[in-house]
Amino acid sequence: MKPLDDKATGLPWFRTWRAVYIFVFVSFILWVGLLVALTVTFS
Amino acid sequence: MSPLDFVVLIGSLVGIAVYGMWRTRGQRDLNAYLKGDPNVRWVAIGISVMATQASAITFISTPGQGYQDGLGFVQNYFGMPLALIIVAAVFLPMYRRLNVYTAYEFLGHRFDSKTRLLGAALFLLQRGLAAGITIYAPAIILSTMLGWRLDLTIVLSGLLVIIYTVTGGSEAVTLTQKYQLAVIFGGMVTALVVLLMRLPSNLSLTDALTVAGGFQKLQAVDFSLDVKRRYTFWSGLLGGLFLSLSYFGTDQSQVQRYISGASLRESRLGLMFNAVFKIPMQFFILLLGCLIFVFYQFERPPVFFNRAAWNVGAKQDPGGQIHSLEQKFTAIHVQKEQLIHAWLDAKHSGDHQAEAAARTQAQEALERSEAVRAEVKTAMLAADPHAKTNDSDYVFITFVLDYLPHGVIGLLVAAFFAAALSSKAAELNALGSTTTIDFYRHVVKREATDAHYVTASKWFTFLWGLVALAFALFANLVENLIQAVNIVGSVFYGVVLALFLVAFFIRRVGGTAIFWAALVAQTLVFVLYFSLSISYLWYNFIGCAACVLFSLLIQAALGPTNTPTGALATP
Numbered sequence: 001m002k003p004l005d006d007k008a009t010g011l012p013w014f015r016t017w018r019a020v021y022i023f024v025f026v027s028f029i030l031w032v033g034l035l036v037a038l039t040v041t042f043s
Numbered sequence: 044m045s046p047l048d049f050v051v052l053i054g055s056l057v058g059i060a061v062y063g064m065w066r067t068r069g070q071r072d073l074n075a076y077l078k079g080d081p082n083v084r085w086v087a088i089g090i091s092v093m094a095t096q097a098s099a100i101t102f103i104s105t106p107g108q109g110y111q112d113g114l115g116f117v118q119n120y121f122g123m124p125l126a127l128i129i130v131a132a133v134f135l136p137m138y139r140r141l142n143v144y145t146a147y148e149f150l151g152h153r154f155d156s157k158t159r160l161l162g163a164a165l166f167l168l169q170r171g172l173a174a175g176i177t178i179y180a181p182a183i184i185l186s187t188m189l190g191w192r193l194d195l196t197i198v199l200s201g202l203l204v205i206i207y208t209v210t211g212g213s214e215a216v217t218l219t220q221k222y223q224l225a226v227i228f229g230g231m232v233t234a235l236v237v238l239l240m241r242l243p244s245n246l247s248l249t250d251a252l253t254v255a256g257g258f259q260k261l262q263a264v265d266f267s268l269d270v271k272r273r274y275t276f277w278s279g280l281l282g283g284l285f286l287s288l289s290y291f292g293t294d295q296s297q298v299q300r301y302i303s304g305a306s307l308r309e310s311r312l313g314l315m316f317n318a319v320f321k322i323p324m325q326f327f328i329l330l331l332g333c334l335i336f337v338f339y340q341f342e343r344p345p346v347f348f349n350r351a352a353w354n355v356g357a358k359q360d361p362g363g364q365i366h367s368l369e370q371k372f373t374a375i376h377v378q379k380e381q382l383i384h385a386w387l388d389a390k391h392s393g394d395h396q397a398e399a400a401a402r403t404q405a406q407e408a409l410e411r412s413e414a415v416r417a418e419v420k421t422a423m424l425a426a427d428p429h430a431k432t433n434d435s436d437y438v439f440i441t442f443v444l445d446y447l448p449h450g451v452i453g454l455l456v457a458a459f460f461a462a463a464l465s466s467k468a469a470e471l472n473a474l475g476s477t478t479t480i481d482f483y484r485h486v487v488k489r490e491a492t493d494a495h496y497v498t499a500s501k502w503f504t505f506l507w508g509l510v511a512l513a514f515a516l517f518a519n520l521v522e523n524l525i526q527a528v529n530i531v532g533s534v535f536y537g538v539v540l541a542l543f544l545v546a547f548f549i550r551r552v553g554g555t556a557i558f559w560a561a562l563v564a565q566t567l568v569f570v571l572y573f574s575l576s577i578s579y580l581w582y583n584f585i586g587c588a589a590c591v592l593f594s595l596l597i598q599a600a601l602g603p604t605n606t607p608t609g610a611l612a613t614p
Contacts, residue, residue, distance in 0.1 A: 010308060017311065021128045024318045028124040031322050032276075035117065035263035042256025 044189060048453030055226050055457040056464070060207045063219035067211030073493040076212035076500060077144050077476045079303035087217055088313025091300040091469070093321070094220035094227075096290075099181030099463035100436075102227060102328065107348075107435035109332020110339075113260035115274040117326050122283025126291060127318040131311045133547055134292045138302050139310065144480045146298040146543070153546040155554030156485070161561055162542050163481035166295055169535040170474060174507065175514025177467045178204075181459055182515065187351045188440045189456070197515045200460055201467075205508035208468045209501050213299060213476075216468045223461035230458030233451055234443065235331050241446055242334075243341050250387055251337045257386070257402050258409055260333040263326075285583055289540040296473035335442050340383055342446075346372045346419050348437035352430055356423035364422045372415045379408035471511065475504030533579045534572060537586020538565045544587070545594050552594045553604030560593035 007017075014020045044052075075081065108116050143149050147166065151159030178201050186193040207215050242251060255261050265275045272278075291297050291314070304310035346369045347353045357365050386401035420432040443455045479500040484491075488499075538561050545552050568586045572579075598604065 008308070009312070011312075017132070020311075020315055021132065024124055024128060024315055027319050028121075028322065031326075032121070032264065035114070035326070038114075038261055039263045042252050042261040043259070 044452055044456070045449040047450045048456065051450055051453030052457045052460070055454070056203065056460055059219050059222045059226070059461070060203050060464075062222070063207045063215040064210045066218055067215040073496045073500075075214055076497045077480070078299070079213035079217045081303070082305045083217060083303055083309065084305065085309040085312035085316065087221055088301050088304050088310060089316030089320075090224050091217045091220045092291075092297060092313060092317050093324075094224045094462075094465040095296055095300055095469035096317075096321075096466070097227070097324075097462055098177055098466040099459045102231065102462050103181060103184055103439060103459055104436045105325070105328045106332035106335060106439035106442075107437070109260070109329035110336045110438045111332075111435040112274075113255075113333060114263035114326065114329045115265060117263055117322065117329055118265070118274045118276055118279030119283055120322050120325050121276065121279035122281065122285065123287040123291075123321055124318040125280075126284050126287030127314045129288060130292045131314045131318075134543070135301065135310055135314070136307060137547070138298065139307050143302070145295050145477050146293055147295070147477065147481050150542060150546060151481075151485070154557055158542065158554050158558045158561070159481060159485070161558060162293075162539060163477050165535050165539050165565075166293075166477060167474065169532055169539075170294070170296065170470060171507065171510060172514075172531050174470060174474065174511035175516075177463060177470060178511060179515035181463045184436055184440060185456065185459060187349065188437065188444060190351075194516060198512065200463060201508065201512040201515065204464045204467045205471065205505060205512075208471045208475075209504050209508070212497075212500070212504075213303060213472055216465075216472050217300070217303065219468065220465045223465040226454070226461045227458040230451075230455045231328065231331070234439075234447065234455060235327075235334075237447055237451065238331065238334055238338060238442070242338055246337075246341070246387075250390075251334060253387070253390065254337045254340060254383060255333045258336070258406065260336055282583075285540075285587070286536070289536045289583065293539050293543045294473075295477050296469045299473050299476060300469060332439070335438060338442070341380060343373060343376050345441065346416060347423070348434035348441045349431065350437070350441070352423065352432075352434070356419075356426050356430055359426040360422070365419060365426070368415055368419050368422065372412060372419075375408055375412045375415065379405055379412060382408055467511070471504050471508050474507040475500050478503040478507070530572075530579045533582045534568055534586070535565075537568065537583040537588075538590050540583075541587040541590030541594075545591055549591070549595070551604065552598045553601070556598035556601055556604070557590075557594045560590050560597050563593050564590035 009015060009017060009020055011020065014023055105116070138146065138149060141149055141152050143152070145163065147159050147163040150162045178197055182193060182196040182200065185191065186196045207219060211218070239248070252261065265272065266277070267275050268277065269275070301310045301313050304313060345353065347356075360366065382401055382405040386398055386405055389395075389397035389401055423430045424432060440459075443452055447455065479496060483499050483503070484496060488495075541564065542557060542561060545557050564586055567589050568582050571585065572582060
């Protein structure tokens with residue numbers, strides 16, 4: 001198997017590091033959204 | 044604890060340590076000893092970074108924090124994903140390009156030798172002072188609850204971690220952390236499952252969340268701009284970003300964990316693993332605490348969770364005040380439980396008016412019960428002025444010992460010790476590496492074989508282990524130890540972060556300017572610390588901002604310097 005260079009992420013859905021960082025940021029926003037929903041629903 | 048618990052506890056802890064030593068025996072290569080397995084994959088790096096950050100206190104105290112204050116503490120981690128993106132995109136490529144062993148070695152490449160030594164010295168001072176806490180903090184809680192001798196608990200757990208860290212170096216640390224984290228997660232998930240099974244049979248998960256929410260335990264996010272509030276979205280985002288950037292980007296105990304990857308890709312993905320999973324992990328640990336709170340609404344909790352302190356206070360209670368307060372607490376608990384049932388019944392029948400009334404009454408009952416707890420603490424202090432009255436650290440371990448089956452208790456206690464060992468090992472590993480690379484190899488003996496430096500590193504790691512043990516054994520001489528260590532950290536962290544921020548982002552500042560700026564900024568922080576009475580967390584920001592500003596001013600006075608080129612040119 002050909003070794004991956006550092007620019008390739010090796011991930012099927014996120015081929016660039018920018019895409020990986022955006023995914024991390026979006027998952028953070030989603031968690032904050034879920035926590036806000038939990039706060040509002042049960043307070 | 045039963046013999047079965049001891050078998051689980053000793054078997055898992057010693058088994059993992061022996062396996063780590065056996066797998067890494069005969070290590071003579073400096074690169075492998077200090078950086079670990081060169082083929083390590085991102086999952087192992089991610090686990091290692093997570094296990095280093097999560098100490099025993101994370102798993103013992105955080106559920107207690109959830110029990111006491113609810114989910115709000117999760118906001119402290121909001122800055123971490125952003126900080127990890129910055130570390131992965133900017134810090135990490137530079138460390139790998141220069142093939143450094145320590146973060147401070149990079150400062151030597153970018154600035155000069157004196158700045159490198161300053162950065163390394165600040166790290167050793169700060170981390171060396173904190174070294175005893177990682178062992179002492181869980182040992183004091185567990186020995187109190189289990190009736191073990193504190194000194195023996197500290198020495199045995201300390202020696203175990205020293206032996207395998209000295210023997211196998213960074214590779215043993217990463218290898219053992221993988222299994223230790225498995226024990227930790229296994230223990231925590233089992234505790235959650237048992238807790239859910241022990242809730243009243245007619246109480247659904249939605250009901251449990253309703254009760255927790257009704258008592259303000261599920262207020263996870265607070266957008267208030269009030270700076271006096273301890274946990275808000277903004278303080279978590281900005282303060283957390285700042286602290287995480289310092290910790291993950293410049294603290295060798297973390298840097299050593301992720302520079303060891305087989306490639307930049309593996310190291311980056313390891314960091315991103317933490318950026319995605321840290322907030323959910325903290326959320327579930329806090330939620331566990333909130334559900335323990337719900338559980339204790341239907342089972343009478345102890346009026347004071349630190350059993351040993353309670354026994355001392357109760358013995359020295361000549362007027363019987365503490366015992367009568369306990370009876371009052373029990374009566375309020377029975378009343379509160381009935382009100383909660385009435386509240387849930389009204390909710391199920393759709394009677395909103397009755398639901399609101401019962402909920403308000405239950406909230407008032409909780410306030411009365413908290414007032415009784417406060418009276419108990421006052422009475423305990425009157426009986427013994429040295430009594431420790433903060434018992435939230437003892438909530439989870441009390442639940443574990445009172446309600447979990449034998450075998451599972453051993454697994455949970457093993458999980459607490461595994462967390463202590465995994466973060467302690469990374470700390471010792473970093474202290475030994477920094478002393479060897481930034482001081483011994485750089486200043487004392489520049490030309491020697493790998494085998495020589497590996498031996499030196501083993502000795503330095505061993506010596507730092509002894510320092511940590513000695514500090515842990517005498518830690519009770521210092522009042523409010525954890526806060527003292529946090530203060531020391533905040534006093535130094537700002538300037539250390541500034542060294543790296545200037546190195547990465549302000550190309551026109553050279554070694555002499557940043558060195559003197561760091562010294563002046565550190566002096567300023569010391570002066571302010573002794574003359575102002577602001578929260579110590581502010582010194583992180585003040586130290587960093589002052590150092591950056593002074594470096595620009597001094598560089599302007601000194602005139603232009605050569606801007607970094609080649610491998611040192613930042614993206």
